[in-house]
Structures are given as C-alpha cells and as structure tokens.
Amino acid sequence: MGRVKLVKYDEASAEARAVFDEIQQAFGMVPNLFKTFAHFPPLMRANWVKVKAVMMQGELTRKCKEAIAVVVSKDNSCQYCVDAHVGMLKSVGVSDEELQSILNDIENADFTEKELSLIAFARKANSDPIRVSDEEFRAVREAGATDAEILETLGVMEIFTGFNKTIDSTQIDNDFG
Secondary structure (H helix, E strand, O other), X not given: OOOOOOOOHHHOOHHHHHHHHHHHHHHOOOOHHHHHHOOOHHHHHHHHHXXXXXXXXXXXXXXXHHHHHHHHHHHOOOHHHHHHHHHXXXXXXXXXXXXXXXXXXXXXXXXXXXXXXXXHHHHHHHHOHHHOOHXXXXXXXXXXXXXXXXHHHHHHHHHHHHHHHHHXXXXXXXXXX
16 A cells, blocks of 8 residues: 555545546546645646656657656666556557567667667666766767757656656555556
C-alpha cells in the first residue's frame, strides 16, 4: 500500500478533476502516479503538461521515447514505470520479442543508429550526468541527432528520473503490473 493516499475523482479539487479528465481522455485511465500528484494540483498539472509536451510532441518517435522511459526506469529500479511504459510500447506495436531486446539487450532492438545513440546518451545522463563527455555529445551528433533531439531525449530522461524517485519514495501502488 502506498504511503500517500490516492485522490479519488469525487474527492479531487476542480483543478485536479480537470487534469484527471484530460489524462482519462488520453490514456483511458488515470495512473496512480497522477492520483497521488492530485494532492498538489499545481504539481499535477505541471507534470501532465510536461508529459504532453515531451512524450506527445517533438521529433523522436513514440517508440524511441517509450524505450528511453523503460530503460531509464529499469536502470533506476522503478518497476512501476517499467511496467507502465512496456505497456505503452505494446500499444505502439512493439512485439514481445522486441520488448525482451529493449529490456535486456537494447543494441539488438529495432532502432536506428541515431535512436540507439540517443537511448545510450539518456542512460549515461541518468546514471552519471556530470561525466557526460564532449565525445559523447559528438558521437550522438555524428549518429545524426540534432540539438533539439538531444534535448528532447534529456527531457524524457528527466521526466522519468523524477517520476521514478517520486514513485519509489511514496511507494505508489503499481496499477500496471
């Protein structure tokens, strides 16, 4: 059981209910993460706006972004986000076989050289950001990534690093696994 009570729709503020409605329309459900954020509606709204901007806009494919969410969350040992975004990968047509590659051997998953480079870059930025080198920036650019795509990648990593820490600190019940 989570350390913070989930806010039910009928108990939520008008601001939180408006965000619940948007999330429900987008995903067909409201994840427990957002039911927890509903205790502080400005944070809930800010996180939802960020998810929409980073995960639903930009140049990178949804598959690439979801893979970044999965590997960063796996690296951070956040099973909730791994389960949630494995489900999202399935919803964009990723097979069970490829999911196993994403989870266990990303180099053999069906991504372009640029996408693999960006995924590796996100993992490094997540695990050891102060040691991301000029050479690593050069390599991701040589693989074809633009500065905008690099920042989009870092945006995905940032969202999930924050979500991972919130979920693990509050022990939010996994509604995906």
